[in-house]
Amino acid sequence: MTLQIGVIGTGAIGQDHIRRLTQTLSGAKVIAVNDIDAQRARGTIAKYELDAKLHEDPHSLIADAGVQAVLVTSWGPTHEAFVLAAIAQGKPVFCEKPLAETAAGCLRIADAEQASGRRLVQVGFMRQYDKGYRALREVIRNGGIGEPLMLHCAHRNPTVGESYTASMAITDTLIHELDVLRWLLDDDYISAQVVYPRRTRNAHAGLADPQIVLLETARGVRIDVEVFVNCQYGYDIQCAVIGETGTASLPEPSSVLLRSEARVSSRILTDWKERFIDAYDFELQAFVDGVKGRGLSGPTAWDGYAAAVAADSCLLAQKSGKVETIAMQKRPAFYAPD
Ligand SMILES: NC(=O)c1ccc[n+]([C@@H]2O[C@H](COP(=O)([O-])OP(=O)(O)OC[C@H]3O[C@@H](n4cnc5c(N)ncnc54)[C@H](O)[C@@H]3O)[C@@H](O)[C@H]2O)c1
Numbered sequence: 001m002t003l004q005i006g007v008i009g010t011g012a013i014g015q016d017h018i019r020r021l022t023q024t025l026s027g028a029k030v031i032a033v034n035d036i037d038a039q040r041a042r043g044t045i046a047k048y049e050l051d052a053k054l055h056e057d058p059h060s061l062i063a064d065a066g067v068q069a070v071l072v073t074s075w076g077p078t079h080e081a082f083v084l085a086a087i088a089q090g091k092p093v094f095c096e097k098p099l100a101e102t103a104a105g106c107l108r109i110a111d112a113e114q115a116s117g118r119r120l121v122q123v124g125f126m127r128q129y130d131k132g133y134r135a136l137r138e139v140i141r142n143g144g145i146g147e148p149l150m151l152h153c154a155h156r157n158p159t160v161g162e163s164y165t166a167s168m169a170i171t172d173t174l175i176h177e178l179d180v181l182r183w184l185l186d187d188d189y190i191s192a193q194v195v196y197p198r199r200t201r202n203a204h205a206g207l208a209d210p211q212i213v214l215l216e217t218a219r220g221v222r223i224d225v226e227v228f229v230n231c232q233y234g235y236d237i238q239c240a241v242i243g244e245t246g247t248a249s250l251p252e253p254s255s256v257l258l259r260s261e262a263r264v265s266s267r268i269l270t271d272w273k274e275r276f277i278d279a280y281d282f283e284l285q286a287f288v289d290g291v292k293g294r295g296l297s298g299p300t301a302w303d304g305y306a307a308a309v310a311a312d313s314c315l316l317a318q319k320s321g322k323v324e325t326i327a328m329q330k331r332p333a334f335y336a337p338d
């Protein structure tokens with residue numbers, strides 16, 4: 001059976017996911033599309049030569065009897081309502097991060113999913129599918145560096161537009177680390193602080209960039225994450241884990257080592273779409289296969305909640321300059337790891 005998918009939001013990642021569903025992955029077909037900008041949705045149907053219905057209303061797409069699963073790739077503030085509507089229809093839904101704008105919103109989704117009695121939600125935390133992060137996790141789990149003590153991380157984008165705000169450094173950018181580091185360490189956060197180094201002259205006037213987020217986990221691991229979204233030189237993701245007996249670092253994406261003109265050089269990627277292309281492919285194929293087979297196994301609504309709770313505290317810390325507590329609710333048995 002080919003899974004019939006409806007997509008809400010045909011911007012950058014919506015189109016990228018439609019491309020992979022249509023040209024790269026197997027077992028799924030995009031049969032319905034919606035965007036608040038109908039022109040963009042129409043253009044997407046034409047660009048990818050989709051045999052898909054254009055829905056003017058996202059809720060009519062979700063209710064469409066032909067749509068078996070929903071992909072939510074619209075702007076963050078719209079996610080919660082669309083995910084809740086899909087759950088109400090009993091339809092599996094893949095939602096890009098953030099699952100909801102606040103922890104309270106994520107809990108409403110988790111509650112609705114539990115009430116439905118089965119897993120219906122997968123969150124687009126694709127780094128859990130990245131080969132490099134997976135290898136790093138294996139090293140930690142196998143005791144290759146002893147118990148982890150500290151992490152030094154960086155999340156650098158070349159530039160961001162005028163619409164990017166200081167809070168997006170947390171909810172749009174750091175949110176990836178908030179998810180993947182918790183997964184890497186199998187630990188939860190207990191506090192956050194944000195400090196501001198000297199500002200780059202390359203950020204727009206209203207944006208404090210870079211920012212350093214300091215996190216502490218329940219087991220006492222200390223983490224620093226540099227969020228620098230106008231670094232100019234590339235899209236650069238770094239993660240080094242310092243353990244009791246060794247250190248382990250996220251591998252660089254593979255690139256040809258060039259020796260030329262008296263230099264040794266290798267390319268740094270500039271686009272998140274390229275940097276995590278395999279991870280995006282794996283996560284979406286896993287969603288399709290999970291819906292068609294043994295059920296969903298990727299990042300859960302609880303992962304979405306955990307990242308959102310930490311993000312809420314980071315937002316407070318951005319303003320207060322103080323160490324803010326991160327307090328999660330107890331994980332329901334429904335979300336216990338397999
Ligand atoms: N996992 C990742 O690495 C990753 C990468 C990029 C974006 N994202 C997330 O995906 C989401 C979309 O990001 P993007 O970069 O594609 O943004 P974008 O601005 O390029 O696209 C968003 C699209 O949503 C549409 N939209 C907005 N409100 C809508 C509504 N009410 N109904 C229907 N459509 C609506 C917009 O018209 C636009 O076409 C964001 O939540 C972002 O954080 C995740």
Ligand SMILES: O[C@H]1[C@H](O)[C@@H](O)[C@H](O)[C@@H](O)[C@H]1O
Binds near residue numbers: 157172176229272
């Ligand atoms: O939406 C994007 C995307 O999630 C990228 O992975 C991240 O590096 C950017 O900072 C963010 O704006």
